Amino acid sequence: MVWYLLPLYLDIIRKGFTIMKSDIDISYAGKNIWKKCELMAENTKADIIFMREHPVNTGHFYAIPNDRVIAFFEEWIISQDSFKKLNDQQALAHFNGKIYMICDSADSCNHVKTLPMNRSSNNRLRSNNMSSKMAAVSTYPSSFTRFGGLCPPDKSINPCDEDVLYVHTICMTGFLTKMNKLKQLGFWLMKDTCTETKLDISLQSSKVINVSVTRCVPIPRLSPTVESTFLHCNASI
Known part of the structure; x- marks a missing residue:
């Protein structure tokens, strides 16, 4: 994930939608990932669910819309001004214990939600929730x-x-490299060869960025039985 996508997620959450974000180099196992994240959030009372890294990996997350999560994204976005040489995941690591805290149970996550968030004083994105509490992250x-x-x-x-x-x-x-690794793992379900298109995208700041878009044809579209291993796991999983 790159910095310029974060305002999109903030806008979606401000509109009251739960969001699940996925990097392009993620391949799913066919389970109900939305339901899994929903249950994790319900069991731990967390506001946001991430994969564990140092401390989190931002390639995939599930976030519930509330004031804490809105403030979390506002602070995360504005931190780019202070961490210009870091990517968004590296910057977020600096805010553990300031705008969010890791918790692994309903009791610990509910406690996190009572703690004041250390907000920046000049955040231009700040909404009306001036006295925000920390986001609980599981x-x-x-x-x-x-x-x-x-x-x-x-x-x-x-x-x-x-x-x-x-x-x-x-x-x-x-x-x-990533495609070959997904093939080795048994999670590449695209037909070779993919095509790459380079696009110029204009931002509101009048800045133009170059983006490469790779288009691949899903193998299951050509041969539906290829996906059967992914779709017929035990229903309880």
């Missing part, structure tokens, strides 16, 4: 934890394993 382990870390293993993964909600090809860069 985390879950990576699907790769059982292989000894956060990086993808050099082997295939069963999408029906209970701890596999999705695979995220972190620890590497480049489209081809």
